[in-house]
Amino acid sequence: GQSLEQPSEVTAVEGAIVQINCTYQTSGFYGLSWYQQHDGGAPTFLSYNALDGLEETGRFSSFLSRSDSYGYLLLQELQMKDSASYFCAVRGGSTLGRLYFGRGTQLTVWP
């Protein structure tokens, strides 16, 4: 089966940097994704890592270590609009790689 662990809540102030960690266990691994979900809305894609290392997209970066079954999302220069839930998702399982999500981390950014 698949399991993903991430912190339930993180708080930070505007302008700060925050890191959201994710550890996973899966039978078959193809990549780790991150999604953002604002209250009442649909999740939206942020990043995808298939190989070890850091991927940078603007203020957001995502890291993967396959040997440690670990990844993180790094959010820099936090803004109030970044307050949302953040989910890590593992592409794993069958050879076609279904997407399994963690329970999400609620990020609250304070002024």
Add this chain to the structure above:
Amino acid sequence: SQTIHQWPATLVQPVGSPLSLECTVEGTSNPNLYWYRQAAGRGLQLLFYSVGIGQISSEVPQNLSASRPQDRQFILSSKKLLLSDSGFYLCAWGDSMNTEAFFGQGTRLTVV
């Protein structure tokens, strides 16, 4: 461009009543399709996954079922709803590599 439509946005149904939620995708062919359920303040639970017409994989045993009668149509059904079926149901599609999933706006189901 690709779009995904999911309806209705909100639904209140009595216990024991049937359910049918529909999802359609435009602008792409042969997408991988997903149904997820999200309980309040919780993560996304994968319910069903489909790689083609009539091909459905069930992830969690429950009183829900899914069908894919056409390439870009995915339907979630139940013959008799339970209180525990309440939640936020999300349809999503992914390309053949499943590197990114695109979600519909979801249906908030309340079973009373």
